[in-house]
Amino acid sequence: MRGYTRLGLGLLVAMALLAVVGPWIAGSPYSQPDLLRDALLPPSGAHWFGTDQFARDVFARLAWGARNSLAVATIAVAVATTVGAMVGLAAGGRDGILGGMLRRLIDVGLALPRIIVLLVLIAAIGRLSTLQLALVIGLTGWSGIARLVRGETLRLRHAPYVIAARALGARPARVLWRDIFPGTLAPVLVAATLGIADAILLEAGLSFIGLGLPLPEPSWGGMMLEAREVLGQAPWLLFFPAAALVAATSAATLLGDALRRTLQPDSR
Amino acid sequence: MTTLLEVQNLRISFPRRDAAPLIPVDDVSFQIAAGELVALVGESGCGKTLTGLAMPRLLPVNARLGTDTVIRLGETDLAHASDSTLRSIRGRRIAMVFQDPMSSLNPVMRVGAQIAEAVTAHARIGRAEARARAIALLTEVGIADPSTRVDAYPHQLSGGMRQRVMLAIALAGEPELLIADEPTTALDVTVQAQMLELLDTLRQKRGMAVLLITHDLGIVAGRADRVLVMYAGRIVECATTAALFAAPAHPYTQGLFASIPRLENTASRLTPIPGTVPPPDQWPSGCRFHPRCPVAVSRCRTERPPLEPIGAGHDVACWVASGAAQ
Amino acid sequence: MTGWLLRRGADALLTALLAAVALVALVHALPGDPLAAVLGEHSATPEQLAALTARWGTNRALLPKLADYFTALAHGDLGFSMTREIPVTSVLRERLGPTLLLGSLTLLIDFTLGLALGLWAALHPDSWRARALGAVTIVGYAIPSFVAGMLLVWLFGIRLAWLPVAGFRDVLLPIDSGSGAVFLDRLRHLILPLTTMVLATIAVPLRQQRAAALTVVAAPWVRAARARGVSPAAIAWRHCWRPALTPIVTLFGLWLPMLVAGAVFIEGLFSWPGLGSLIAEATTTRDVPLVVGAGLLLVAAVQLGSLLADVLYRVVDPAQRTP
Numbered sequence: 057m058r059g060y061t062r063l064g065l066g067l068l069v070a071m072a073l074l075a076v077v078g079p080w081i082a083g084s085p086y087s088q089p090d091l092l093r094d095a096l097l098p099p100s101g102a103h104w105f106g107t108d109q110f111a112r113d114v115f116a117r118l119a120w121g122a123r124n125s126l127a128v129a130t131i132a133v134a135v136a137t138t139v140g141a142m143v144g145l146a147a148g149g150r151d152g153i154l155g156g157m158l159r160r161l162i163d164v165g166l167a168l169p170r171i172i173v174l175l176v177l178i179a180a181i182g183r184l185s186t187l188q189l190a191l192v193i194g195l196t197g198w199s200g201i202a203r204l205v206r207g208e209t210l211r212l213r214h215a216p217y218v219i220a221a222r223a224l225g226a227r228p229a230r231v232l233w234r235d236i237f238p239g240t241l242a243p244v245l246v247a248a249t250l251g252i253a254d255a256i257l258l259e260a261g262l263s264f265i266g267l268g269l270p271l272p273e274p275s276w277g278g279m280m281l282e283a284r285e286v287l288g289q290a291p292w293l294l295f296f297p298a299a300a301l302v303a304a305t306s307a308a309t310l311l312g313d314a315l316r317r318t319l320q321p322d323s324r
Numbered sequence: 325m326t327t328l329l330e331v332q333n334l335r336i337s338f339p340r341r342d343a344a345p346l347i348p349v350d351d352v353s354f355q356i357a358a359g360e361l362v363a364l365v366g367e368s369g370c371g372k373t374l375t376g377l378a379m380p381r382l383l384p385v386n387a388r389l390g391t392d393t394v395i396r397l398g399e400t401d402l403a404h405a406s407d408s409t410l411r412s413i414r415g416r417r418i419a420m421v422f423q424d425p426m427s428s429l430n431p432v433m434r435v436g437a438q439i440a441e442a443v444t445a446h447a448r449i450g451r452a453e454a455r456a457r458a459i460a461l462l463t464e465v466g467i468a469d470p471s472t473r474v475d476a477y478p479h480q481l482s483g484g485m486r487q488r489v490m491l492a493i494a495l496a497g498e499p500e501l502l503i504a505d506e507p508t509t510a511l512d513v514t515v516q517a518q519m520l521e522l523l524d525t526l527r528q529k530r531g532m533a534v535l536l537i538t539h540d541l542g543i544v545a546g547r548a549d550r551v552l553v554m555y556a557g558r559i560v561e562c563a564t565t566a567a568l569f570a571a572p573a574h575p576y577t578q579g580l581f582a583s584i585p586r587l588e589n590t591a592s593r594l595t596p597i598p599g600t601v602p603p604p605d606q607w608p609s610g611c612r613f614h615p616r617c618p619v620a621v622s623r624c625r626t627e628r629p630p631l632e633p634i635g636a637g638h639d640v641a642c643w644v645a646s647g648a649a650q
Numbered sequence: 651m652t653g654w655l656l657r658r659g660a661d662a663l664l665t666a667l668l669a670a671v672a673l674v675a676l677v678h679a680l681p682g683d684p685l686a687a688v689l690g691e692h693s694a695t696p697e698q699l700a701a702l703t704a705r706w707g708t709n710r711a712l713l714p715k716l717a718d719y720f721t722a723l724a725h726g727d728l729g730f731s732m733t734r735e736i737p738v739t740s741v742l743r744e745r746l747g748p749t750l751l752l753g754s755l756t757l758l759i760d761f762t763l764g765l766a767l768g769l770w771a772a773l774h775p776d777s778w779r780a781r782a783l784g785a786v787t788i789v790g791y792a793i794p795s796f797v798a799g800m801l802l803v804w805l806f807g808i809r810l811a812w813l814p815v816a817g818f819r820d821v822l823l824p825i826d827s828g829s830g831a832v833f834l835d836r837l838r839h840l841i842l843p844l845t846t847m848v849l850a851t852i853a854v855p856l857r858q859q860r861a862a863a864l865t866v867v868a869a870p871w872v873r874a875a876r877a878r879g880v881s882p883a884a885i886a887w888r889h890c891w892r893p894a895l896t897p898i899v900t901l902f903g904l905w906l907p908m909l910v911a912g913a914v915f916i917e918g919l920f921s922w923p924g925l926g927s928l929i930a931e932a933t934t935t936r937d938v939p940l941v942v943g944a945g946l947l948l949v950a951a952v953q954l955g956s957l958l959a960d961v962l963y964r965v966v967d968p969a970q971r972t973p
Contacts, residue, residue, distance in 0.1 A: 160668065167669040169907040169952055171914050172929070172945045176673060179933040179941040180680045257794050264796050265918045265930045280800060288808045298797045306792045382877055415879035422877075427870040432893050432968055441888075442878040477968045493878060 064310025067303045074300070075126050078119025085120040085274045088112055096290045105296050108279070109286050117274040118296055124275055125304065128190040129255035135194025136255075137248045140201025141240070147202065148209025149232040162206060165199030174258065178267055186269055193258050197251060204247055208240040215239070242319040249312035253305040260301055276301045328533050329356040329379065329397055329501055335390025336374050336383065345388075348604045349374050350557040353631075356501065361527060361534045363544040363565075365580075366554035369601050375554070376503045376537045380418045381410050397501070416446040419494035423506040425486035429478040435489045436462075436474030442496035461492040466522055484515040488522070495526065502527070505537045520547060541580055545569060550637070553577050556602065556612040559631065563638040573640040575617045611643065619644045658960055666953040670723075670946050671716065677942055678715050728943040733935045738943035741928065746947075748818055749917070749924030753909055755840070756847040760905070764852045765898065768859025769891055772867050787853050795850030796915040802842055803919070814839050816921040843920040850912045851905065858901050862894040869893070896967045902959035906952045 079085075088111045097107040105114035147158035173196045178184060184192060212218055213236065221231050262268035263277030271278070276297040283293035336349040349371040356362050366372045377383050379395060381402060389395075395402040397417060400409070422428040430438060439461055440454035449457075455474065462470035465488040478486055487507060494502055504523065508516040520543055527534050536548060544551055544565065551568045553561040553576065561574040572578045579597035599616040602608065608615055614624040623643050631639045632646040640646060722729065728738035771780045790798070807815035814820065820835050866872070867890055875889045913926030921927065925944055932940040 160665075163665050164668045164672055167665050167953055168673060168949055169910045171911045172948055173673070173676075175914070175929055175933040176677055176941050176945050177680070179936050179938050180677045182936065260794065261796060261915045265915065265934075267930065267933055280797070284800070287804055291804055291809075294800055294804060298800065301797055302793050305794065309792065380877060382873060411879045411881065413879070414877055420874075420877040422870060422874055424870065428874040430871045430875070430889050430893060432896070432966075433888065441875070441880060441884070445879045445881070479969050490874075493874075497879070 067307035136197035140198035144205025764855035772863030
């Protein structure tokens with residue numbers, strides 16, 4: 057499996073380069089110098105990935121799109137992980153009514169398919185800015201992490217070192233934070249890495265149906281949407297963002313799997 | 325007594341990718357007569373289970389039999405038999421009972437159905453009759469209330485009952501030879517005795533031969549007609565039970581007897597056999613027991629001793645014991 | 651069994667209700683202009699605004715709105731679609747069929763082909779075909795559903811022009827065409843969306859079945875069955891497939907949300923007139939009652955599916971049944 061891990065790392069490096077260095081070396085993703093002459097050009101020396109039907113350079117859009125997509129995904133995962141971990145820790149750490157209610161809360165969160173909640177939120181709020189989109193994607197993804205953390209917390213409460221800490225007189229909240237929480241970090245890290253793949257896909261999917269990033273902003277999903285109209289004439293407009301999307305999600309998935317193998321060797 | 329099963333030069337090897345093949349069973353030969361109870365005794369890792377699996381050819385896919393290996397059941401050559409021939413003798417002429425009754429029974433299938441499966445595999449009879457046979461077999465193996473138990477799932481039965489069910493399944497085809505691989509190891513001591521008693525009764529009633537594979541010398545006494553002692557893939561001693569218990573000839577067998585705790589010896593420590601059983605890829609040259617043997621001589625290190633008779637119905641593979649130490 | 655069923659059913663109902671309340675409350679508690687859908691591009695005079703507000707009740711407090719909504723829901727009324735001006739339930743009824751068609755066919759294929767392939771891959775682990783299958787599943791897993799769909803559209807719809815790429819049927823087909831022609835037309839429109847849905851969702855049953863079957867194939871009872879002389883076919887069926895079935899059933903509950911997500915994107919891609927594309931359209935036009943109505947329906951479906959999976963699990967695994 058080492059081969060797959062190396063592939064994942066390679067893809068990660070490529071994506072990072074694209075997102076960080078790409079926009080620097082590419083031109084503007086918005087400029088449309090000459091609509092008549094420069095629209096729908098195939099890849100060439102001047103335009104590495106060609107141009108789209110609005111004469112915009114595809115490579116520039118791809119690179120800026122990388123920056124957008126990865127930024128949105130990272131923020132979303134950070135939000136989801138933070139909220140989910142806090143809820144899960146509280147739910148697992150407290151028995152009685154509060155614990156029961158929190159457990160019910162997590163169940164309800166899991167019962168609502170993420171895409172539905174996202175669409176409902178977008179319908180209610182209206183057009184979202186890039187940051188708002190990232191927050192909304194993040195806020196719909198906390199329940200998976202919460203369930204994971206709750207499970208781990210429940211398990212670790214019976215671990216000998218935790219019982220020892222309690223026996224020494226430590227307060228439950230302190231035990232929760234200092235002793236149990238670090239034990240949950242490994243599976244949380246794995247889930248967060250895999251969650252990045254989900255977030256990238258959600259943003260791309262939403263942009264693909266026109267509900268994602270606000271329009272002039274480049275996004276891989278949006279690029280694929282625009283490619284639909286001219287698919288017969290300029291298929292490269294589909295291939296490049298598709299390849300980028302596959303590369304980015306594969307990188308996250310492969311690295312997440314590699315992390316799981318390293319940090320949690322017993323899980324299948 | 326007619327010879328039922330004849331095994332000559334049984335050799336089981338496992339090819340490996342970048343190393344010499346593993347040979348956990350190396351040149352094993354023995355015979356079993358009709359109606360006899362033969363015990364195959366040895367520690368874990370000596371190859372006795374593989375030997376047992378070889379008879380009905382149930383070895384793992386990558387196992388290879390030696391080229392001059394002979395396995396003959398009556399007139400049938402099992403070593404080179406086709407799949408359909410093997411399927412027709414499995415359950416019907418040779419039956420097997422495995423060590424762990426919990427995992428050897430399909431957990432989502434009722435026990436009666438599993439017994440009936442064994443019956444219908446070799447006889448064209450209807451479901452009702454197969455079920456009746458299953459109930460009859462359950463009675464024969466001593467399970468109370470068989471007409472209810474026949475519909476039970478394995479997890480609803482105790483360990484002893486499951487082992488009896490395994491026996492019922494094995495007997496369904498009316499086999500001539502029953503191979504029992506550690507049939508009592510997973511059971512409580514009291515249940516062990518019952519199981520062995522049952523095995524003996526059934527054997528006598530049906531005139532069935534039994535190959536009893538075990539690491540426990542204790543269950544062999546008083547039940548087996550003959551005993552084969554196995555060490556590191558080879559048979560080192562072969563004798564009638566009486567002869568073996570009276571005068572064990574091979575140093576390994578002697579060591580086994582000496583290490584059994586006895587009620588009479590009140591104060592002395594147990595005398596184990598020094599060292600451990602070597603793994604199959606590190607077997608010593610010559611006599612494989614020589615590194616642990618208290619009486620080994622130079623010949624033992626270089627030449628492999630053949631099985632030689634040293635008395636009536638008593639063979640041993642040892643240079644020292646057969647008096648050929650030079 | 652009945653006692654357990656009642657308890658589990660009540661639990662599902664409670665969770666579904668809480669989820670519904672959460673969803674509706676979320677919508678009504680958020681900032682954002684709820685009348686935007688109705689107003690569209692136009693601006694309105696204060697009187698018009700007041701009339702609209704009164705009509706749609708957008709200025710009332712949260713709790714009364716929630717109470718009203720759920721009272722109406724209990725009577726089967728999901729409100730009025732703001733953009734279409736007809737009851738939400740009518741819209742849902744119209745769009746339910748195509749989603750059921752696509753969804754049930756996907757389910758059928760995933761859980762027959764997926765299980766068969768998974769079992770086969772476990773029984774023949776070293777063949778090149780099994781390794782090829784493994785590679786294909788990894789690739790299928792890595793490529794997002796709408797990307798795969800777009801690639802299929804490009805290949806079969808445009809490059810080769812074999813299959814239609816949008817819609818449910820050919821609107822230009824004459825009304826009096828024979829049922830054979832109609833059936834063929836439907837089939838041609840079904841192929842690409844169905845293939846995309848299957849590609850997007852088959853990985854889960856396939857991998858699970860392969861893992862379960864691998865454990866089972868090495869199981870001791872298989873060797874015991876061989877020792878009785880049972881035929882290879884009976885072994886594969888009774889002793890491999892049937893015991894491996896138990897863990898498969900549980901993943902049905904996990905698989906359903908995947909189906910829902912797939913439906914939204916893939917129905918949108920193929921202009922398939924189902925619930926998934928409906929909810930996306932309604933979101934674009936900010937028709938909140940419609941979005942919420944469709945959303946609630948899908949949530950209920952997922953809960954039902956999860957309950958069904960739990961029931962099936964108890965039926966399939968005998969160890970669960972006995973008290």
